[in-house]
Amino acid sequence: MNHALWLALVLALFWLGLSGHYTPLLLAFGVASIALVGWLAHRMDIVDSEAQPLRPSLAAPRYWLWLAGQILISAVSVAKCVWTLRLPIDPAVAEMKAEGLSPLQQATYANSITLTPGTLALAIRRGSIAVHALNRRDLEELRKGAIVAQVRKLEVN
Template sequence: MTRLPAALTADRNGRRATALKLLPLLAAFWLVISGHYTPLLLTLGASSVVLVVWVIWRMQIVDDESLPLRLVPRLPRYLLWLGGQVALSALTVLRLVWSPRSGIRPAVGTVAAADLPDLSKVVYANSITLTPGTLSVSFRDDDIEVHAIQREGIADLRDGAMRARVEGLGTD
């Protein structure tokens, strides 16, 4: 019988541990979504969760980079904050569009993202795009190019409140 090198064994064990961390997360998700708590359906739900985790582990698609479980505890707070920002921005865009005096002054600018980890850059760029009135266009020289419906949108991003929240997620 051939033995696997230590690095491969450690990688395999790391993937297994990450896949096993999915069990309670998927089980809780299934319980919330299903809303049925009869013994038969609980058994079928548990079986499906175990099957999904086994398939994910066998396909070797789960690792700490593709599934950053360390974000889960801080994610609800960030998503609540982001939801509030989306609502405020939506009201601002609505006011701009419906105002008889057009205050729309589109602008393109860059926002610094050079020292952020890759995952943080992705979360930051997606958060910018999700916020009405702003759009992440591309990455340029480790900066995010942003199109905004108003110049103030880029200035607000440069103030750094969103970046600080993304850094608070601890994606490094």
């Protein structure tokens, strides 16, 4: 039941964020649609810890804020690289260690790498992630482990 309540809360916040309209009729439609989706999910028996693997905590919003900062820093770096006339790029591919991470953490790590401008996760393999980088120094930054350390802080059931 706890997972169903979290599902309803997430759906309500998502609906309110996308709607932007808060009239009584539309709020009633939102409550009805959330109740319908919650009931259908319960009947299909898909509301469980596997469907919601992250526990609600402050770790995820902190991670998103940190990642947004990293994306901004990388975007500035890529923009400098592109706007420099001599185009100082040194592309490279390397394996980043992802040992000891759950499948969800590995996916979060790979997506975080891909979201950061200048880097792209190519493949997730057992215990590692193949990464392409616009500059070799970006791979060195990844090897320092800042992203994987932040991913490890996320609580997982």
